[in-house]
Amino acid sequence: MRWPFFFFALVLWLLVFANSAQGENLSDVQSALAAGHFEQAVQAGQEIGTPGALATAAEALNAKLMLGLARHGKKTAKQAMKLAEAALKLKPDHKKARLQYAIALGFYGRHVSSFTAWRKNLPPKIWAAAERAEAVDPDNPQIDALKGAWHLNMLIKAGSFNVEKKYGANRDKGVAYFKKALTRSPNDLVILSNYLMLLYVLEPETGPDIKTQIETHILPQTPRNEIERRLQAQIRQVYEGFSDGASLARARAFVSQ
Numbered sequence: 001m002r003w004p005f006f007f008f009a010l011v012l013w014l015l016v017f018a019n020s021a022q023g024e025n026l027s028d029v030q031s032a033l034a035a036g037h038f039e040q041a042v043q044a045g046q047e048i049g050t051p052g053a054l055a056t057a058a059e060a061l062n063a064k065l066m067l068g069l070a071r072h073g074k075k076t077a078k079q080a081m082k083l084a085e086a087a088l089k090l091k092p093d094h095k096k097a098r099l100q101y102a103i104a105l106g107f108y109g110r111h112v113s114s115f116t117a118w119r120k121n122l123p124p125k126i127w128a129a130a131e132r133a134e135a136v137d138p139d140n141p142q143i144d145a146l147k148g149a150w151h152l153n154m155l156i157k158a159g160s161f162n163v164e165k166k167y168g169a170n171r172d173k174g175v176a177y178f179k180k181a182l183t184r185s186p187n188d189l190v191i192l193s194n195y196l197m198l199l200y201v202l203e204p205e206t207g208p209d210i211k212t213q214i215e216t217h218i219l220p221q222t223p224r225n226e227i228e229r230r231l232q233a234q235i236r237q238v239y240e241g242f243s244d245g246a247s248l249a250r251a252r253a254f255v256s257q
Contacts (some may be wrong), residue, residue: 027063029056036226038064045083054087055096062100063227065107066190067234073111078102095137102129106153110256114157123167126150140183145191150179152198156255164253171202189221189228193235200238200251207247214239 025048032041038060045057046172061070061080068077084101087094106129109122117123127150134143151174154163163169178195185191198212214235223229234254241247 024053026050026056028054033060033063034225034227035243036230038069042083049086051087051091051094051097054090055094055100058083058100058104059096062103062107062125064102066257067227067230068254074108077104077108077111081108087245093136095133095140098129098133098136099140099142099146102126102133102143105129106146106149109152110157114159114161118156118161123150123154123163123169127167134223139184141188141191143179144177144181144184145188145194146175148181149194149198151173151177152202156198156202172252175199187221189218189223189231192217193231194255195233197238197251197254200248201255204248207242210238210251211242211247 025044029041029044029048032044033037033056042057042061045053045055045060048054058080061076061083063075064070064075065080079250081101081104084097084104087097088101093096105122105126109117111125112120112122127147130143130146130150134140137143151169151171153175154167154169155171158169178191181191182188182195192213196210196213200206218232218235220240221228221232223232233251238247238250238254241250
């Protein structure tokens with residue numbers, strides 16, 4: 001009579017141990033990402049293969065894209081999308097996977113030509129991906145920022161093309177989404193940096209205010225990880241560029257990464 005109980009206890013222990021080990025492995029992937037070891041995070045995430053690990057691997061690739069460290073932007077964005085899609089096949093409502101897929105699709109849209117973006121009808125596809133991410137995680141400020149970036153990026157990339165008439169991209173809506181994100185997460189270096197750079201590129205006349213915002217809200221912060229440290233260093237270069245006229249060119253390079 002003891003064997004069935006022993007067998008049940010053994011199976012239960014194995015399940016608990018496996019879940020614990022899986023959590024430790026995911027923690028290792030997250031630690032590699034925070035330390036800026038992006039390729040290590042990608043490889044480990046793929047090897048573990050759980051939804052959380054795959055989504056974190058996609059996040060590592062998106063971090064490379066944001067920081068301008070990806071040698072091939074379009075290819076890296078597509079890889080991040082595939083990793084997020086793999087996570088979503090395992091768990092369709094996975095919050096991080098939904099978010100990272102939407103971010104990667106946005107980067108893909110940034111790295112293709114305007115003609116390709118319009119031909120493939122990417123603007124509404126990117127917006128729809130952000131909406132799907134919001135459906136499973138409605139209070140996430142990163143999604144608010146993603147929507148804000150959609151509006152401002154569209155206006156920057158459009159040139160003379162009327163993206164407000166065709167797609168609904170609007171400067172005030174973009175700013176409102178970013179402000180909503182910053183209300184929810186006031187000290188978020190990633191959100192604030194992207195907001196200020198996009199707004200500056202879209203409206204170069206805001207330069208003096210952008211300089212003050214960087215000096216007041218970005219440079220005094222202590223980065224929480226290597227991603228934020230690298231990001232802050234790039235924004236510092238934009239700030240220093242105000243003294244020699246290079247700030248706008250650096251901001252444009254940042255939003256094109």
